[in-house]
Amino acid sequence: xxxxxxxxxxxxxxxxxxxxxxxxxxxxxxxxxxxxxxxxxxxxxxxxxxxxxxxxxxxxxxxxxxxxxxxxxxxxxxxxxxxxxxxxxxxxxxxxxxxxxxxxxxxxxxxxxxxxxxxxxxxxxxxxxxxxxxxxxxxxxxxxxxxxxxxxxxxxxxxxxxxxxxxxxxxxxxxxxxxxxxxxxxxxxxxxxxxxxxxxxxxxxxxxxxxxxxxxxxxxxxxxxxxxxxxxxxxxxxxxxxxxxxx
Amino acid sequence: xxxxxxxxxxxxxxxxxxxxxxxxxxxxxxxxxxxxxxxxxxxxxxxxxxxxxxxxxxxxxxxxxxxxxxxxxxxxxxxxxxxxxxxxxxxxxxxxxxxxxxxxxxxxxxxxxxxxxxxxxxxxxxxxxxxxxxxxxxxxxxxxxxxxxxxxxxxxxxxxxxxxxxxxxxxxxxxxxxxxxxxxxxxxxxxxxxxxxxxxxxxxxxxxxxxxxxxxxxxxxxxxxxxxxxxxxxxxxxxxxxxxxxxxxxxxxxxxxxxxx
Numbered sequence: 179x180x181x182x183x184x185x186x187x188x189x190x191x192x193x194x195x196x197x198x199x200x201x202x203x204x205x206x207x208x209x210x211x212x213x214x215x216x217x218x219x220x221x222x223x224x225x226x227x228x229x230x231x232x233x234x235x236x237x238x239x240x241x242x243x244x245x246x247x248x249x250x251x252x253x254x255x256x257x258x259x260x261x262x263x264x265x266x267x268x269x270x271x272x273x274x275x276x277x278x279x280x281x282x283x284x285x286x287x288x289x290x291x292x293x294x295x296x297x298x299x300x301x302x303x304x305x306x307x308x309x310x311x312x313x314x315x316x317x318x319x320x321x322x323x324x325x326x327x328x329x330x331x332x333x334x335x336x337x338x339x340x341x342x343x344x345x346x347x348x349x350x351x352x353x354x355x356x357x358x359x360x361x362x363x364x365x366x367x368x369x370x371x372x373x374x375x376x377x378x379x380x381x382x383x384x385x386x387x388x389x390x391x392x393x394x395x396x397x398x399x400x401x402x403x404x405x406x407x408x409x410x411x412x413x414x415x416x417x418x419x420x421x422x423x424x425x
Numbered sequence: 426x427x428x429x430x431x432x433x434x435x436x437x438x439x440x441x442x443x444x445x446x447x448x449x450x451x452x453x454x455x456x457x458x459x460x461x462x463x464x465x466x467x468x469x470x471x472x473x474x475x476x477x478x479x480x481x482x483x484x485x486x487x488x489x490x491x492x493x494x495x496x497x498x499x500x501x502x503x504x505x506x507x508x509x510x511x512x513x514x515x516x517x518x519x520x521x522x523x524x525x526x527x528x529x530x531x532x533x534x535x536x537x538x539x540x541x542x543x544x545x546x547x548x549x550x551x552x553x554x555x556x557x558x559x560x561x562x563x564x565x566x567x568x569x570x571x572x573x574x575x576x577x578x579x580x581x582x583x584x585x586x587x588x589x590x591x592x593x594x595x596x597x598x599x600x601x602x603x604x605x606x607x608x609x610x611x612x613x614x615x616x617x618x619x620x621x622x623x624x625x626x627x628x629x630x631x632x633x634x635x636x637x638x639x640x641x642x643x644x645x646x647x648x649x650x651x652x653x654x655x656x657x658x659x660x661x662x663x664x665x666x667x668x669x670x671x672x673x674x675x676x677x678x679x680x681x682x683x684x685x686x
Contacts (some may be wrong), residue, residue, distance in 0.1 A: 186478050233640050253646065261644040268637040272562035273583055285646035313563070315590050333645060 182197070182206035183336055183365050184230070184259075189238035191222075191356070199225040200236060201389035207351075209336070212366040214376030214397060217386035218411030223369045224264070224341055226386070241337045264342045266322035267314070269271070275301070275325050276310025282333035290421075300332035304358060320351030322357070324349070331362065338364040339365030343417075344372040354363055373415040377401050378395050385410055434487050435561040441484045445663035446560045446568035452670040456552045457673035460567055463681050466541050468683040471548060473673065478551050487558040495554045496547060503546040510542065511535035560587050567657055588634070600624045 184207040199222045218225050220303050229236035232252035243258035251418040263269050272278035279300050283293040304324035307413070311316075317325060323343065338352065339411050343359075344352045352375065359366060359379050368380055376383060376397060383400040385393040387410040393400050400406065405412050415416040435442070441449075456474055463470045482492065516534030556565065566586075569579050603619055639647075 224464075228640070231640075231644055233643070256644050259644075261641075263641055263644075265634075265637065268634060269641045271584065271587055271642065273566060273587055273637050277563075281642075285648065314587070322583035329645065338674070342536060385541060 182241075183243055184367070185207040185239070185241040186226075186230070187235050187239040189226065189229055189240060191225060191234055191236035200229065200266065202238070203386070203389070203391055205384055205391055205394055207337070207365060207367065209365055211382060212325060212380040213368070214373075214380035214383040215367060215369045215386060216371065216373060216376060216412060217392075219387040220388075221410075222389040223386055227261065227339055227341055227367075227369060229372060230339070231259055231261055235365055251263065257333065258336040260328050260333055260338045261340070262329035262340040263341065264345060266319070269329060269394055270314035270317075270322060271328035275306070275312045275314060275328075277330045278314065279310075279328050281328060296332040296334070300328040303362065304328045307353065308398065316318065318351075319346055320348065320354065323351065323355065324345060326329055327358075336365060337367060337368040337421040338362060340369065342370040342372075343368065344370065344375050372413070373407075373412065374417050377415050377417065383411070384418050387411070432557050432560065432562045432565075434485075434491060434558045434585065437486065437521060437559065439485055439559070441481060442559045444559075444666055445659050446564040446657060447571050448663035448667040449560055449566045450565060450572060450660060451667050453552050453556045455667075455671045455674035457549050459677045460548045460552075461546050462678045463545070464685050466537050467681065467685055468541065468544065470677055470685075471544055473677050474548055474552075477670075477673065478548065478555060481555055481559075483552075485555060487555065492551065492554050496550050499550050500546070503543070503550075507539050507542050510539040514538050541624075543653055545575045564657065567597070569655065588638075591634075592627070592631060596623070596627050 187204050188207065188322070189200050189203040189207065190198075192198050192402060200223055203222070203226055214228070215223050223232060228234045228343045230240055230242065230247070232247055232249070232255060235249075238259060240255075242255045245251045245258070247255050270278050272281060272313055274298055279297045280293050282304070283296045298307070304327050306321065306324055309321075310327070314322060314325065327343075340359075343355055347355065352372075356375055356378055359368070366380065368376055370376065380397050383393075383395065383397040384391055385406065393403070393408055401415050402418050407413060456478065460471060481484050482489075511531045512529060514532050514535030516532035518530040519533050519536070522529045560568075563583075563586075564580055566583050570576065570684065571581070571606040600623060603623060
């Protein structure tokens, strides 16, 4: 079996206030795999994401694209781990969408022509071709979310990690994202509560609760386990619940 | 929520809109210098600048109300100082008010000084508003960078402009949430306390957001330096414009100095 592109081993983190957020998280993701990370509020999903990028210093072993995460390697790790944050307003900080998408490639030190090429490509990939000159403030929530995705795509990371990508999106925006995500060739880590979306996009689901992994398996199996989901503050995805009603 | 942006009319297609942003920024600086360097109490040397700005304004086809409203918004800062001059400047009294042992005098010299300051302020503010009415803010930022303004200032301005509206939206949402519960009424003490709460929450949220933005930046390789891409270039017409404005500015200052000493 090939070496996993993301490997977490006994990852632990305690907030400065003393509360334990991660109590030994262990799982790994193979290249090309699409994994959903679900769990109730406060399960530690977002904290785990921050830990993977080295924004909170967790204990345990974290390896991203062959780089063992330490203070010294955090920059390399972030180059391969494309984080898309929950609030797109945090992600889009430049005055123009084009500049924002160019931010990553430019800081990577790429040549101007290459940067331009990547910006065009990334915006086209999320259906925002020709929006370089628009101001982030004037984008709709859905457009902002897709622009935020483009800012990370332009860096061509090995893993794409999205935190609650469908939050606050209308059904059309959500549908667009669901159709978009599988087309992106990266390894995908999808964090959130939108179990229907995860069922459609991800082949595998990891369930977290109280800072631990409580289930890990094929989405069709994990997300159909009503008892497991309900024990951890979740519900059957609507698509599966409807199927059960019919049965 | 939607706010009318500072550079609402900057998307126009007139000749002055098409001028290079750096040329316009230098011209603005020249106009401001030609205004502030005019000696005290002299109005005539301000006239060429006023005429030039009026011509620019007409060419830009910016609505008068738009500019007037923006001038009104910024004027309180200057007005707070200007209104003191008629009382503080010694000279020939034109109006006296006796309050017991205190007398307040408005002097002719003071009025003249206040009028002169107001005129200078209005010209400078008008020039700035016109720059923003004909140039997109992001282009002004890029122009500042090309003019070698320290990067840290440009970046600060860029962030301020980017997040000012987001913050305003957040503030408005908090105020609406309060109004939805107190109906805009209630004892002033409670309202005051809740206002303090709103400001406090806004501060905390801003702090959190700043941290999240920093994460988003470092996640994409930010190492303390911001690299930009420049798309602006000076053409012949831009050079003609900026040289003409600077020459006119120098001429005004020389005229002011030569004739009035």
